[in-house]
Structure formats: structure tokens, C-alpha cells
Amino acid sequence: MSKVLIVAEHADGKLNASTAKCVSAAQALSPAAIEIVVLAADPAAVAAEAASIAGVSKVITIANAANAQAIAQVQAPQVAAVAGGYTHVFGPSTTFGKDLMPCIAALLSTSQVSDIMAVEGSHTFKRPIYAGNAVITVEAPSDHPVVGTVRAASWPEAAKDGSAAVEAATVDAALPSHTRFVGLAAGSSDRPDLQSAKRVVSGGRGVGSAENFKIIYDFADKIGAAVGASRAAVDAGYVPNEMQVGQTGKIIAPDLYIAVGISGAIQHLTGIKDAGTIVAINKDGDAPIFEIADIGLVGDLFQILPDLEQAM
Ligand SMILES: Cc1cc2nc3c(=O)[nH]c(=O)nc-3n(C[C@H](O)[C@H](O)[C@H](O)COP(=O)(O)OP(=O)(O)OC[C@H]3O[C@@H](n4cnc5c(N)ncnc54)[C@H](O)[C@@H]3O)c2cc1C
Structure with missing residues (x-):
């Protein structure tokens, strides 16, 4: 039976809608459990939001000042350290997930299934190719955990009426220093976010x-x-x-x-x-x-x- 770990995407203390979409994709596996891991300097608020997603049985928090910014090279070893025991590790196919998930896949010695748009079986997925002009069915090796990015546009957000347990994890992983946060240049707007707007x-x-x-x-x-x-x-x-x-x-x-x-x-x-x-x-x-x-x-x-x- 599958057991899925989802890496939460968040910013400014708020969970991104892409995480609830990953939960929908995970539900298509009819898994024994869906758990979410939240990496942050202070994960409490995001973890509470993640715990309310229906179908989630547990939220694992990894609090570390190094997680104040989502740096793939810093977060990947921490996710890999808690990924044992899961058959699938999912993240969203957003800038965040596209950056992070391949690093996790590499640390788990597997390749990544990208842009999952449909689940055909525990290791069989549909994904777009040729700029979305064709859809291919791919099969991931069954002797490794499946690390995948979930195509947010293909899945609805799971409902928010759950109440999962939140558990803090202590992770013993060496964090690299070769990639460091220098600064963030982002446009600001009062309008809805383009990627999640209705x-x-x-x-x-x-x-x-x-x-x-x-x-x-x-x-x-x-x-x-x-x-x-x-x-x-x-x-x-x-x-x-x-x-x-x-x-x-x-x-x-x-x-x-x-x-x-x-x-x-x-x-x-x-x-x-x-x-x-x-x-x-x-x-x-x-x-x-x-x-x-x-x-x-x-x-x-x-x-x-x-x-x-x-x-x-
Ligand atoms: C590898 C690659 C990747 C690409 N990626 C993207 C991508 O991510 N996104 C993307 O959009 N494109 C992408 N393109 C470019 C794409 O091929 C087109 O060139 C582009 O989408 C055209 O943009 P447009 O429709 O605004 O311009 P045009 O094709 O020039 O169309 C303008 C339209 O406006 C209409 N128009 C003009 N004046 C008015 C008016 N007053 N009132 C009403 N209608 C008017 C015209 O009739 C015309 O249909 C990519 C191309 C390549 C090769």
C-alpha cells in the first residue's frame, strides 16, 4: 500500500494552494496515508493550515533557521532524511517544486516523474510532453520511492475540513553551505496571484x-x-x-x-x-x-x- 509524503509550498507564513492540489493527486493513489512535511524557520502557522486539508493524516514540521528561505539545496537533504518509509514523495510542479524535487530525487537515488496530470497506478502516471501537445504514460521503477512533481493545473484543491496531527521532527542532515540566500527581488501587486487566481x-x-x-x-x-x-x-x-x-x-x-x-x-x-x-x-x-x-x-x-x- 502506498504512503505519500508531500512537501508543502508556502510563503509569508501562508500555505500555497498547490499543496492541496498535491493532496488530490496523492488521493488518486488510494494510499494508506498522506503526510505533509513543512520546512520553515517557524512552521506553526503553515502546519496548522496543512493539517486542515482533508485526507491528510499527519503534518511533520522541520523547524530550522536555515529554512527561512526555500533553498532547494538546503531543504532537499532534510526531506530526504525523513523520506524513509514513504513510497511516494510529491511536490508541486511550480517554480518551488521544479527546483526542489529533482534534488530530493537525486538524494534518494531515483529519477523524477515530472508534471503528473493523472494517476494510472501506483507507479504509472500520465504527463504532458511536446509543450502539452501530447500526453505520455510513464512508469516509474517499483524498487525505488516515486519522487514526482504534480501538475497543479490538472488537480483540484482538496477540501479544507480535515484535522491532522502535527508532529515536530528533528532532522540530522548535513546542510550544504555552497548555496546561500543573498536576496529576493520580487514584484509586488495587490491583484490576485496569477497562478492560483480563479x-x-x-x-x-x-x-x-x-x-x-x-x-x-x-x-x-x-x-x-x-x-x-x-x-x-x-x-x-x-x-x-x-x-x-x-x-x-x-x-x-x-x-x-x-x-x-x-x-x-x-x-x-x-x-x-x-x-x-x-x-x-x-x-x-x-x-x-x-x-x-x-x-x-x-x-x-x-x-x-x-x-x-x-x-x-
Ligand atoms: C519556444 C517558444 C516558446 C514560447 N512560449 C510562449 C509562451 O510561454 N507564451 C506565449 O504567449 N507565447 C510563447 N511563444 C510565442 C508564441 O509563438 C507567439 O509568438 C505569441 O504567443 C504571440 O503573442 P500574441 O498573441 O500576443 O501576438 P500576435 O500573434 O502578434 O497576436 C496579436 C493579436 O492581437 C490582435 N489585435 C491587434 N490589435 C487588436 C485590437 N485593437 N483589438 C483586438 N485584437 C487586436 C491581432 O488580430 C492578433 O491576433 C513561444 C514561442 C516559442 C518559439
Whole structure:
């Protein structure tokens, strides 16, 4: 029977929604137990949140000042030290998990299963390849623990009505000093986080300039949405790079995605494959975005967006 350990992703004392998505993926294994490990300088608040995720039987905390920042090389030996006895070690397929999980896999002498989008068996998983244009079934060796990243966009958040026990662990692992925290440069915004927002409005090259992007921000604020962008809009300097949606940007799965002045290149569509309702606003009725849009509005964005705002 499987026993799954999930590495919690958190920041500023709050658990990231990706952890509850990992729990959903773990539940698909019908395991004997699902446990979460929280590494932090002071893990109490995050551990309490993790303990409320339904289906979780135990939360293990590893308190260490060295865990104040999520540095993969520092955290991996600590996770590996508590990973004995688990058949699976999961983390989210976010920047955090993509950084950390391969390090854990290496320390456990196994390879990583990336971007798990479906569970077919205890060691058999589906994952996207070719920028999401095909899905492959992969089988992990059964004589090693499975270390995997879970594709957040493919799984719902597990409910928050659980009450798992929280247990502090003392870990005896040598922590490397060759990788040290120097500083963090992060953009700040009052808008919802792009990766976990229920609604996203994205602008493309069609928006025309950084100044014109105001129309996208205003509309997004009106409907409480996060703001994304195509790579062309990022490359043109209209918006910063962390707003890019797509193959080389963020893979998202909001309930509502509104693409404004975006043509619908395959690399962009890869990032929104799991979105609920897709609305496209484009003046070119033949734009490929309309092939996947649930609702298509053909026309000038500078006319349609104010009209929509007024109609609300
Ligand atoms: C390896 C690789 C990785 C890539 N990764 C990504 C990625 O992660 N994300 C991504 O987005 N792209 C990615 N791309 C780039 C991708 O191929 C496209 O070039 C890009 O998505 C195009 O962006 P766009 O739709 O904004 O621009 P365009 O293709 O130029 O489309 C602009 C659209 O705006 C419409 N428009 C113009 N004016 C208006 C107006 N006034 N009102 C309404 N509509 C208007 C036009 O009709 C047009 O359809 C990648 C490419 C490669 C090769």
C-alpha cells in the first residue's frame, strides 16, 4: 500500500494552494496515508493550515533557521532524511517544486516523474510532453520511492475540513553551505496571484503598448482578476516577464480566462489548456484563439472592453 509524503509550498507564513492540489493527486493513489512535511524557520502557522486539508493524516514540521528561505539545496537533504518509509514523495510542479524535487530525487537515488496530470497506478502516471501537445504514460521503477512533481493545473484543491496531527521532527542532515540566500527581488501587486487566481485577464501584442495595458488592468480590477500576458507582450516590454502565460511562462487553470488581443499561438494555449471558460477578444475573426474559445468577441479591444465594463 502506498504512503505519500508531500512537501508543502508556502510563503509569508501562508500555505500555497498547490499543496492541496498535491493532496488530490496523492488521493488518486488510494494510499494508506498522506503526510505533509513543512520546512520553515517557524512552521506553526503553515502546519496548522496543512493539517486542515482533508485526507491528510499527519503534518511533520522541520523547524530550522536555515529554512527561512526555500533553498532547494538546503531543504532537499532534510526531506530526504525523513523520506524513509514513504513510497511516494510529491511536490508541486511550480517554480518551488521544479527546483526542489529533482534534488530530493537525486538524494534518494531515483529519477523524477515530472508534471503528473493523472494517476494510472501506483507507479504509472500520465504527463504532458511536446509543450502539452501530447500526453505520455510513464512508469516509474517499483524498487525505488516515486519522487514526482504534480501538475497543479490538472488537480483540484482538496477540501479544507480535515484535522491532522502535527508532529515536530528533528532532522540530522548535513546542510550544504555552497548555496546561500543573498536576496529576493520580487514584484509586488495587490491583484490576485496569477497562478492560483480563479479569473485571469491576459493581454497580447494587440494591446499595443505598456500604457495601453491600463485598459487590461482596469478591466481585471473590475472583475477581481489577475493579469497575465502573451510572450509577445512581454518581449515588447509592455509588462514584466512574471506575467507571461504559456509554455515558457505560467501554466494556469482559472475558472475564467479572458484573452485580449492574443492570437492563440500553440505555445500560449499550452498555458491555458485546463482553464474553465475561455473568452477571446480579437479583431481578426480568423485568429486561432477562436478555435478553442468558448465565447468569442470579434472586434477592437479598445471598444469592446469599455462596452463590457459599462454593461457590468
Ligand atoms: C519556444 C517558444 C516558446 C514560447 N512560449 C510562449 C509562451 O510561454 N507564451 C506565449 O504567449 N507565447 C510563447 N511563444 C510565442 C508564441 O509563438 C507567439 O509568438 C505569441 O504567443 C504571440 O503573442 P500574441 O498573441 O500576443 O501576438 P500576435 O500573434 O502578434 O497576436 C496579436 C493579436 O492581437 C490582435 N489585435 C491587434 N490589435 C487588436 C485590437 N485593437 N483589438 C483586438 N485584437 C487586436 C491581432 O488580430 C492578433 O491576433 C513561444 C514561442 C516559442 C518559439
